[in-house]
Amino acid sequence: MSTRDLILMAVRNLWKRKLRTFLTVLGVVIGTTSIVVMVSIGIGMNESFQKQVEEWGSLQVIDVYSSSGYYYSDDSSQKGPKKEVLLDAAAVEQFRQMEYVEAVSPVIRESMMIVCGKYVNSASFVGIDPAAMEALGYKVEEGRTLTAEDKEGIVVGRAVLNQMYNPKLNWQMQMEAGTPEIDVFNDKVMLTYDWSYGSRYADKSIKPIKTQVLGIMPDGGNNSYSVVMPIKQMEKIQKDKQAWEKKQGYSNSSSQQKKKEYQQVSVKVNDLNKVQEVQQQIKDMGFQASSLTDQLEAMKETTKMLRMVLGAIGAVSLIVAAIGITNTMVMAIYERTREIGIMKVIGASLRDIKLLFLTEAAFIGFAGGVVGILTSFLMSLVVNAVATGQGSDMKSSIPIWLYLAAVAFATVIGVLSGYLPAKRAMKLSALTAIKTE
Amino acid sequence: MGKSVIIIKDVTKVYQMGKESIRAVNGISLRIRQGEVCCLLGKSGSGKSTLLNLIAGLEKPTSGQIIFNKKHIERMNEDQLASFRQKYVGFVFQSYNLLPTLTALENVTLPLIFKGVPVKERNERAMEMLKAVGLEERAHHKPSEMSGGQQQRVSIARAFINQPQVVFADEPTGNLDTKTTYEMMDLITGLAKEYHQTLVIVTHDLELSEYADRIVMLMDGKIEKIEERIPSEGGMVKNEEKTTV
Numbered sequence: 001m002s003t004r005d006l007i008l009m010a011v012r013n014l015w016k017r018k019l020r021t022f023l024t025v026l027g028v029v030i031g032t033t034s035i036v037v038m039v040s041i042g043i044g045m046n047e048s049f050q051k052q053v054e055e056w057g058s059l060q061v062i063d064v065y066s067s068s069g070y071y072y073s074d075d076s077s078q079k080g081p082k083k084e085v086l087l088d089a090a091a092v093e094q095f096r097q098m099e100y101v102e103a104v105s106p107v108i109r110e111s112m113m114i115v116c117g118k119y120v121n122s123a124s125f126v127g128i129d130p131a132a133m134e135a136l137g138y139k140v141e142e143g144r145t146l147t148a149e150d151k152e153g154i155v156v157g158r159a160v161l162n163q164m165y166n167p168k169l170n171w172q173m174q175m176e177a178g179t180p181e182i183d184v185f186n187d188k189v190m191l192t193y194d195w196s197y198g199s200r201y202a203d204k205s206i207k208p209i210k211t212q213v214l215g216i217m218p219d220g221g222n223n224s225y226s227v228v229m230p231i232k233q234m235e236k237i238q239k240d241k242q243a244w245e246k247k248q249g250y251s252n253s254s255s256q257q258k259k260k261e262y263q264q265v266s267v268k269v270n271d272l273n274k275v276q277e278v279q280q281q282i283k284d285m286g287f288q289a290s291s292l293t294d295q296l297e298a299m300k301e302t303t304k305m306l307r308m309v310l311g312a313i314g315a316v317s318l319i320v321a322a323i324g325i326t327n328t329m330v331m332a333i334y335e336r337t338r339e340i341g342i343m344k345v346i347g348a349s350l351r352d353i354k355l356l357f358l359t360e361a362a363f364i365g366f367a368g369g370v371v372g373i374l375t376s377f378l379m380s381l382v383v384n385a386v387a388t389g390q391g392s393d394m395k396s397s398i399p400i401w402l403y404l405a406a407v408a409f410a411t412v413i414g415v416l417s418g419y420l421p422a423k424r425a426m427k428l429s430a431l432t433a434i435k436t437e
Numbered sequence: 438m439g440k441s442v443i444i445i446k447d448v449t450k451v452y453q454m455g456k457e458s459i460r461a462v463n464g465i466s467l468r469i470r471q472g473e474v475c476c477l478l479g480k481s482g483s484g485k486s487t488l489l490n491l492i493a494g495l496e497k498p499t500s501g502q503i504i505f506n507k508k509h510i511e512r513m514n515e516d517q518l519a520s521f522r523q524k525y526v527g528f529v530f531q532s533y534n535l536l537p538t539l540t541a542l543e544n545v546t547l548p549l550i551f552k553g554v555p556v557k558e559r560n561e562r563a564m565e566m567l568k569a570v571g572l573e574e575r576a577h578h579k580p581s582e583m584s585g586g587q588q589q590r591v592s593i594a595r596a597f598i599n600q601p602q603v604v605f606a607d608e609p610t611g612n613l614d615t616k617t618t619y620e621m622m623d624l625i626t627g628l629a630k631e632y633h634q635t636l637v638i639v640t641h642d643l644e645l646s647e648y649a650d651r652i653v654m655l656m657d658g659k660i661e662k663i664e665e666r667i668p669s670e671g672g673m674v675k676n677e678e679k680t681t682v
Contacts, residue, residue: 005550016538342534345495346595347523347551350515431495434534 001352010359017332021364024328028368028410029375031321035314036376036406037383037396042307044395049299053292057222058137062267062279063107064095065288085286087262094285095267100278102270105129105136106262108234110241113197114156114227115190115208119164119180120198123157123227125191127234128266135268138223143185143215152233154191155215156184157224167198184213191227193241206244209237318410322417325364329357329421333428340425341433350426357422358415365414369407376406442603442635443469443492448501449658450487461487462498463658469603474626474636476649481641484658486607489639493526493605494518506602523552527596529625531608533588535580535595541567542576545594552599566594570624586617590624597628603635610645622648 014021053059066087085091095104108127113120128136130146138145138155146155161184165174190208197208211233217223267282267289269275275293282289333340340353380396387394450462462484469475469492479485490496492503494510503510505525513521527548528534535544542563549559567573570590580588589609596604606625610618626648629636638645646652652664 001551002553002555009550012538338534339536342536343547343551344519345522345528345534346548347519347599349519349523349551352551431490434530 001348001355006352006355006359007363010356010363013332013336013356014360014363020328020331024324024364025368025371027321027324028318028365028414029372031314031318031413032369032372032406032410033375033379034317035311035409036373036398036402037379038310038314039307039402040376040380040396040398041383041394042303042310043399043402044397045303045307046300047397048393048395049296049303053296053299055220056295057292058268059292059296060102060269060272060275061136062269062275062282062289062291064091064265064267064282065290066261066263067286067288087265087287088260091285091287092262092265095265095282098267098278098281100269100271100274101267103129103132103135103268105132105266106231107264107266108231108238109263110193110234110238112227112237113192113195114154114160114164115192115197116161116164116182116184116187118166118168118198119182120167121160121164122195123160124225125227125229125234127229127231130230132266132268133228136266137268138228139218140215141218143213145215146228146230150214150230152230153212153214154189155217155228156213157217157226158219159224160227161216162219167196184216189213191237193237193244209240318413321368322413325361325414325417326420328364329361329418330424332360333357333421333425336425337428337433337436340428341430341436344428344430345434354422354426357425358418361418361421362411362414365417366407366411368414369410372410373403373406376403440471441468442471442506443467444502444504445469445488445492446502446504448488448491448498448503450484450491450496451499460658462491464501465655465658465660467653467660467663469635469637471602471635472630472633473650474629474638474648476646476652477637477639477655478643478646478652479641479655479661482657483655485639485641485655487658488655489605489607489637492637493528494521523548523599525602527599527601527604529589529592529596529604529606529609531611533580533585533592533612535588535591537580540577540579541572541583541591541594544580544591545598548595548599562598563594566598567591569597569628570594585612586621589613589617589621593621593625593628597632597634600632601634603637604629606636606638608640609638610640610642618642618645 050059064087067085089106092104092106095101105128110125110127111122112125113122128146130150131148133146133155140155141158143155146153161182162179164180164182166177166180169177188210189212190210192206192208194203194206194208196202197206211229217226217228267278269278272293275291276297279289279291279293343353376398380398383394383396387396445465445467448462448465449460452459452461465484465488477485477488487496491498492505492510494503494513498511501511505521508521510518510521535541536547539547542560545563545566546559549562554562564573564576567576570593572587572590572594575583575587580591583591589612593609596606604625609625610621613621622645625638626636628634638649640646650666652666654661654663
């Protein structure tokens with residue numbers, strides 16, 4: 001029996017009993033819808049977590065720290081004998097060679113002052129490989145990010161600019177002055193490690209370094225209080241500063257690095273799903289590594305139970321629907337006993353009979369699945385509209401794979417539900433069946 | 438007289454009815470020859486229908502052998518029986534046994550559907566068959582829209598469409614009036630003779646045996662006697678065999 005004939009015959013048999021088929025399909029529709037909507041709420045939950053975490057920075061960036069430098073007490077993987085590994089240029093090159101790694105940049109941090117006209121502000125300065133800036137998730141709302149060609153120039157966080165003050169004024173007058181009017185792209189901008197710059201305590205021996213603002217990073221994210229510059233420029237400033245500190249006589253050991261080691265290296269992974277894998281590889285090399293996916297995973301973990309319960313509630317109605325399919329098919333066998341007998345006598349093989357019933361059951365599942373995802377789509381819209389209306393951040397989100405999986409799953413449920421009845425139809429004795437009135 | 442297509446050797450069929458066991462077929466041996474019209478004649482309860490069911494593989498014998506084209510029917514499993522019926526056997530039943538939701542044409546094509554014959558070919562062959570039974574203009578009617586005689590014609594067309602080696606007919610005219618009965622018997626034996634097919638008819642009607650080359654009379658699960666006939670000559674003659682084969 002050809003597949004085409006099988007399908008035609010199955011559809012025909014279902015069509016013959018329209019109402020019953022419709023009701024059985026309806027059961028599957030409800031089952032599919034409930035499971036899809038429940039799962040979609042779980043997915044929506046994870047998505048809003050991800051969005052939330054992404055506001056803190058890129059999820060695809062791993063921050064690597066030297067194992068001898070900073071110490072994270074909560075890192076259990078660091079137990080046992082430590083390998084002495086250096087977070088140096090060689091390590092950076094090693095990271096760059098790893099699979100899934102898109103960009104690598106050492107990170108140097110330094111607190112300094114930014115000067116623009118008569119205004120100043122302190123900020124956290126970050127020196128990175130300018131070519132990697134965009135990849136590392138830094139965003140600008142004005143101007144541009146650094147590129148490989150930039151030898152110097154800075155990208156400033158919006159908050160740094162908004163909170164600039166005139167050091168000549170006293171504290172109260174500064175408060176009253178409000179947000180300064182500065183045109184950073186055209187005004188003269190300088191950097192200095194003299195914390196008293198502009199005030200009467202200023203150290204005239206420290207020469208401010210002229211630079212140029214290339215872009216402004218938006219408010220809100222982690223970077224709005226930062227100033228980003230090319231790492232070479234940063235290293236030069238650090239050297240100056242160390243020379244100055246030595247001259248002043250209060251050079252301390254912490255700023256004098258014994259070995260040529262970076263405090264931090266940022267690694268950008270090109271695939272969100274590989275972040276944990278790459279992170280683990282870096283840890284295995286003996287470094288400390290952390291990324292925002294750690295936080296995200298922790299958040300997902302806390303709601304895992306809730307999502308499982310939601311899925312289970314959906315699954316119950318699909319189980320009920322599956323029983324409905326079995327019931328319908330068993331009824332169909334009673335009704336069609338004679339028909340089955342005739343088919344057997346005139347040459348239908350056991351396989352034909354079994355496939356016919358399985359196909360009918362699969363069709364019920366498939367039809368229920370298809371209609372089910374359509375109603376899921378509508379239900380999802382309703383859930384989102386209601387949630388938004390009530391100011392709840394609950395969200396239903398249905399990815400394409402869930403639609404496809406739902407149809408496939410409903411069809412499989414159909415086949416499984418039809419299996420028992422099909423087996424039964426197959427076992428009917430042709431002779432007894434044909435004698436049934 | 439042609440070679441045997443079916444050899445039945447000492448076949449019995451015992452039904453267990455509560456504590457009593459009933460020997461519906463009690464040690465029958467028979468050869469059915471290629472191309473003959475063989476009539477199993479007997480009263481109700483003589484075991485004629487059971488014998489037919491055994492030969493056609495619809496039931497398993499309690500003991501004995503049934504050999505069809507050198508193959509043992511009684512040893513076949515359900516799957517082998519299905520393909521055996523598909524290849525070699527056609528059925529005509531008293532109650533027609535058409536599928537009520539299918540049209541005449543579709544009912545006739547059914548065996549070819551299970552055989553996997555492409556649509557175009559099977560529709561052509563079914564149409565030809567319907568023409569042969571004189572029903573081409575009713576091809577697209579459902580069984581409920583046809584008379585008993587017409588329904589039986591459809592079932593005859595269905596039995597012959599696959600050019601089976603043997604056609605079994607179980608009381609084919611039991612539900613029909615006398616006139617239609619003769620039409621039907623002419624049709625069925627005509628078709629069988631035309632394609633040199635073997636026809637096994639089960640009936641209680643002595644008149645139907647007129648159409649047979651050989652009449653096997655059954656009583657209480659045993660062969661009472663076998664009559665050889667030459668239908669063209671009309672008369673009832675020739676040697677009366679004993680049950681030995």
